Amino acid sequence: MTPLAGYLLVAALLFSIGLAGALTRRNAILVLIGIELMLNAANLNLIAFWRYGPHPEALTGMMFAIFSIAVAAAEAAVGLGLVIQIHRHAHTTDLDQMNRMKG
Amino acid sequence: MCCPSAIAQLLWLIPTVPIVASGMIALLKQSQRRTAARLAIGSLSFSLLLSIKAFAEVIGQVLTRKFTWLPVHDVVNFTWIQVGAANVDLGWVLDPLSAVMMVMVALVGLLIFIYSIEYMKHDENFTRFFCFMSLFAGAMLGVAIANSMLLLFMCWELVGLTSYLLIGFWYQKPAAAAAAKKAFLTTRIGDVLFLLGIVWLFAQTGTLLFYNGGAGSLEAGALTALLAQHAGFGLCAAGAIGLLIFCGAAGKSGQLPLHVWLPDAMEGPTPVSALIHAATMVAAGVYLIARVYPLMQAGALAGGTTTALTVVTWVGASTAVFAALIAVAQNDIKRILAYSTISQLGYMMAGLGMGGVAVGMFHLITHAFFKALLFLGAGSVIHGCHEEQDIRRMGGLKADMPLTFATYGIGMLALCGFPLVFSGFWSKDGILEAAMHWSVAKAPFYMLVFGALLTAFYMTRQVGYVFFGYNRGSKDAHESPEVMTVPLAILAFFAMALGLIGTPAWPWFRGFLESRAVDIGWHRLIEPGLLALMATSTVVVFVGIGLAWRLYGDRSPKPKEPDVLEAAAPLPWGWLRDRLYVDELYGVTVIAFYGWWARVAEWLDRKVWGGAVSGVAWAFGLWAQLNRFLDNNWVDGGFDKGCDELASGGGLLARVQTGRVQTYLRLLALAVVALALMLIWSSRA
Numbered sequence: 025m026t027p028l029a030g031y032l033l034v035a036a037l038l039f040s041i042g043l044a045g046a047l048t049r050r051n052a053i054l055v056l057i058g059i060e061l062m063l064n065a066a067n068l069n070l071i072a073f074w075r076y077g078p079h080p081e082a083l084t085g086m087m088f089a090i091f092s093i094a095v096a097a098a099e100a101a102v103g104l105g106l107v108i109q110i111h112r113h114a115h116t117t118d119l120d121q122m123n124r125m126k127g
Numbered sequence: 128m129c130c131p132s133a134i135a136q137l138l139w140l141i142p143t144v145p146i147v148a149s150g151m152i153a154l155l156k157q158s159q160r161r162t163a164a165r166l167a168i169g170s171l172s173f174s175l176l177l178s179i180k181a182f183a184e185v186i187g188q189v190l191t192r193k194f195t196w197l198p199v200h201d202v203v204n205f206t207w208i209q210v211g212a213a214n215v216d217l218g219w220v221l222d223p224l225s226a227v228m229m230v231m232v233a234l235v236g237l238l239i240f241i242y243s244i245e246y247m248k249h250d251e252n253f254t255r256f257f258c259f260m261s262l263f264a265g266a267m268l269g270v271a272i273a274n275s276m277l278l279l280f281m282c283w284e285l286v287g288l289t290s291y292l293l294i295g296f297w298y299q300k301p302a303a304a305a306a307a308k309k310a311f312l313t314t315r316i317g318d319v320l321f322l323l324g325i326v327w328l329f330a331q332t333g334t335l336l337f338y339n340g341g342a343g344s345l346e347a348g349a350l351t352a353l354l355a356q357h358a359g360f361g362l363c364a365a366g367a368i369g370l371l372i373f374c375g376a377a378g379k380s381g382q383l384p385l386h387v388w389l390p391d392a393m394e395g396p397t398p399v400s401a402l403i404h405a406a407t408m409v410a411a412g413v414y415l416i417a418r419v420y421p422l423m424q425a426g427a428l429a430g431g432t433t434t435a436l437t438v439v440t441w442v443g444a445s446t447a448v449f450a451a452l453i454a455v456a457q458n459d460i461k462r463i464l465a466y467s468t469i470s471q472l473g474y475m476m477a478g479l480g481m482g483g484v485a486v487g488m489f490h491l492i493t494h495a496f497f498k499a500l501l502f503l504g505a506g507s508v509i510h511g512c513h514e515e516q517d518i519r520r521m522g523g524l525k526a527d528m529p530l531t532f533a534t535y536g537i538g539m540l541a542l543c544g545f546p547l548v549f550s551g552f553w554s555k556d557g558i559l560e561a562a563m564h565w566s567v568a569k570a571p572f573y574m575l576v577f578g579a580l581l582t583a584f585y586m587t588r589q590v591g592y593v594f595f596g597y598n599r600g601s602k603d604a605h606e607s608p609e610v611m612t613v614p615l616a617i618l619a620f621f622a623m624a625l626g627l628i629g630t631p632a633w634p635w636f637r638g639f640l641e642s643r644a645v646d647i648g649w650h651r652l653i654e655p656g657l658l659a660l661m662a663t664s665t666v667v668v669f670v671g672i673g674l675a676w677r678l679y680g681d682r683s684p685k686p687k688e689p690d691v692l693e694a695a696a697p698l699p700w701g702w703l704r705d706r707l708y709v710d711e712l713y714g715v716t717v718i719a720f721y722g723w724w725a726r727v728a729e730w731l732d733r734k735v736w737g738g739a740v741s742g743v744a745w746a747f748g749l750w751a752q753l754n755r756f757l758d759n760n761w762v763d764g765g766f767d768k769g770c771d772e773l774a775s776g777g778g779l780l781a782r783v784q785t786g787r788v789q790t791y792l793r794l795l796a797l798a799v800v801a802l803a804l805m806l807i808w809s810s811r812a
Binding site: 043046047055119120122123124125 | 784785786787788789792793796
């Protein structure tokens with residue numbers, strides 16, 4: 025097993041855990057945490073492909089990861105802000121009760 | 128003539144200024160009477176001054192060209208519009224004929240304008256009156272200077288229009304409105320034929336100009352071409368065109384059988400009658416014939432005549448006698464004068480037909496003055512007698528209205544042709560002399576002499592009724608103010624003095640029109656033939672006046688009492704009083720035919736054309752019903768069904784959107800898994 029495959033396995037595991045968390049948890053904050061896990065799994069993949077790819081001397085993968093982390097931070101801020109607003113509005117963070125946007 | 132003189136180039140101002148003044152007056156308010164009268168009189172005075180200047184210029188030209196026999200035609204022409212290869216030219220001409228006409232129209236018109244200030248003083252439409260009068264005078268001056276058939280016809284129609292407006296000036300009176308309509312329609316009959324003549328002339332000669340340095344339609348080249356053309360019925364094209372033009376002239380100048388509008392036109396205000404029936408409109412027809420005289424005369428051998436001129440003569444002579452007969456039995460002061468005008472126009476036409484331009488035009492000019500005088504005198508009488516027009520309700524006015532009586536007497540004697548000092552004598556004698564020497568027939572001569580007898584008779588009858596005897600109408604008849612009597616006096620002066628320029632001893636007028644100078648020759652007065660003629664006409668006048676004086680002078684019949692002649696011969700008197708039933712004849716023939724024709728046209732309109740239109744409309748209605756049925760049942764059904772299906776499909780799809788975020792995520796995850804499986808599977812294969 026190559027080191028790359030090892031990293032990819034870990035990343036896939038991490039992604040699956042995040043997805044499972046996002047799908048099964050009812051608390052909006054826990055869903056957000058699951059999403060963050062999935063994002064970081066993707067970041068891990070980016071780093072791994074860069075490090076074991078054909079041009080490890082160019083810092084492309086690193087750049088991608090840093091961008092992605094910055095975007096994830098912003099997204100987490102927006103998501104948490106939304107959750108706070110929803111909580112103020114509906115006095116709950118239970119996702120099952122937030123179904124007013126149906127068609 | 129290489130280039131027109133300076134005055135000829137300004138000639139267009141003569142008709143334009145009064146027409147512009149008319150337009151300005153039209154913009155005034157009803158209360159601005161003084162401004163209106165000032166504008167009208169000022170503009171016509173300007174025209175008069177310019178006319179006199181032009182007249183003097185022509186006299187100068189005639190004098191300097193003493194030994195040439197070529198007529199002077201000072202023309203200014205320009206192209207108005209170009210249609211394909213044909214030019215429509217307009218232009219004006221300064222020659223003796225137009226100069227004389229301009230001065231006459233402007234002078235008589237100006238006197239009538241001044242007179243009208245007082246006569247129309249109490250009319251609330253004073254400004255409108257002067258607006259129309261100005262337009263009328265301008266149009267008539269336009270007829271006088273026109274050097275183009277088209278320009279002449281335009282002004283001619285303007286004259287027709289304004290005559291309609293003026294005759295119907297008191298349109299509140301049904302009789303006036305009807306008279307205006309009658310005048311318009313009757314003259315229109317002549318005008319249609321006139322227009323045909325113009326078009327024919329244009330088609331044949333390719334020009335509408337009268338004189339154009341040898342290329343005009345009245346000059347030798349065009350006339351030769353017209354003579355060569357045969358129009359059928361033994362006429363050459365020149366003769367046929369001449370006859371068509373004469374039809375227009377007959378309509379305007381009230382010749383038989385188109386004279387019926389003229390007596391009715393007396394419904395207008397009296398100054399209008401004077402202007403229309405003395406100086407301008409009716410003279411336009413005579414002037415037209417004088418203007419196109421080369422055309423009428425074309426083809427005549429020396430001393431001979433042409434078909435066109437023969438027709439003109441016979442129509443003129445018949446009109447002269449016919450109208451004079453009717454005038455004998457009329458009782459309306461203006462109607463007598465109207466029939467007298469028709470009769471005198473007949474004289475002019477006969478004079479043109481037999482004697483040439485100078486003879487007819489001389490009578491036109493003298494008649495313009497003394498007939499304007501008579502009409503204005505009649506207006507003064509009507510004014511003084513509080514709008515009374517029936518001569519049986521007047522009488523004895525010579526004491527109440529001495530100035531009017533004196534001037535009216537002069538006009539009456541001039542009209543009768545009283546010897547030596549009155550212009551009418553000389554101008555009528557000119558016509559009689561021409562008739563005596565006419566080669567075709569002697570009958571016109573006897574007709575005209577008989578007409579002269581009748582003229583003397585009916586005028587004496589009228590004067591006897593109006594001015595002599597005792598007053599049978601309103602007691603407080605009064606003399607008119609100076610602004611009315613001064614024009615009368617001026618006209619009376621001309622009614623006498625004008626005779627001087629046309630006596631056989633010094634035929635200056637004839638020489639002037641023919642562009643040559645003449646000397647004084649007293650010997651011509653005592654030629655036996657002429658002396659005999661003068662004696663004859665003198666005797667005729669005296670017999671006429673004496674007879675009428677015996678019957679009517681100082682007798683003062685009562686208003687209800689029948690006329691002396693009526694008592695003697697009631698039947699012929701009745702015919703004459705009823706105007707020889709010409710109106711009734713037209714009523715049962717032409718008008719009845721038109722009535723029938725109108726009913727046929729109405730029936731056609733209602734039943735045939737109206738039915739066709741209704742049928743088409745009905746068919747379209749049916750078609751529309753069918754379309755509506757198809758729409759409602761087929762097209763709309765399919766469309767509605769499609770819309771319903773779309774809506775329910777949308778409803779079905781909307782259920783997928785549950786609003787639960789985790790359901791969406793779940794679907795997304797499933798899709799990603801499915802995508803991954805597909806990729807793996809496809810890379811294996």
